[in-house]
């Protein structure tokens with residue numbers, strides 16, 4: 001089914017408009033089996049909360065009210081863990097942004113990035129990002145997928161520079177990143 005994004009209800013695999021499995025929407029193993037022509041294991045149905053009651057079940061099947069020790073509890077990430085996950089998200093978002101976005105999509109992306117710079121959980125990082133964005137020529141470049149990939153790379157480089165880390169060549173990065181969904 002080309003020209004349209006869709007979910008294959010039978011396999012659970014999600015496809016992009018180019019007819020290829022969406023790299024950012026699937027678990028890597030499902031993606032691999034789809035590209036090698038194997039049929040992915042059908043996703044198991046998640047029981048609804050009403051199915052989870054113990055009504056009519058033998059005692060051995062009753063659901064414990066206690067949380068098992070193996071469950072890890074939510075905790076706040078540190079700046080590096082948060083940063084790595086966030087850069088992964090931002091670069092992936094740019095690589096999946098429309099190649100030729102509509103005016104509405106451009107406005108929405110620009111608003112998202114301005115709001116992101118207000119709510120990023122490391123407030124000090126967010127403050128620096130807002131200062132960087134306010135400088136001449138640093139407003140979000142949302143006109144095309146490639147321009148957005150370039151802009152996120154430049155934003156990342158600004159932090160890299162401040163932290164004394166190597167910087168990327170954003171011209172090369174943006175060309176590569178904006179074609180990742182076509183590979």
Ligand SMILES: Cc1cc2nc3c(=O)[nH]c(=O)nc-3n(C[C@H](O)[C@H](O)[C@H](O)COP(=O)(O)OP(=O)(O)OC[C@H]3O[C@@H](n4cnc5c(N)ncnc54)[C@H](O)[C@@H]3O)c2cc1C
Pocket residue numbers: 079080081082083084085086087091120124125126128129152153154156157159160163167168173
């Ligand atoms: C908006 C924002 C602001 C931040 N501000 C601060 C701060 O002020 N102080 C602080 O200590 N930390 C800050 N961080 C976190 C910091 O950027 C790093 O994420 C963290 O230090 C972990 O670094 P890392 O070496 O694992 O690689 P990361 O910088 O997290 O990068 C992950 C991977 O991305 C790739 N990469 C690197 N640069 C680029 C680029 N320009 N374009 C494309 N890919 C690239 C590399 O392969 C790298 O391994 C910030 C994070 C964000 C998202």
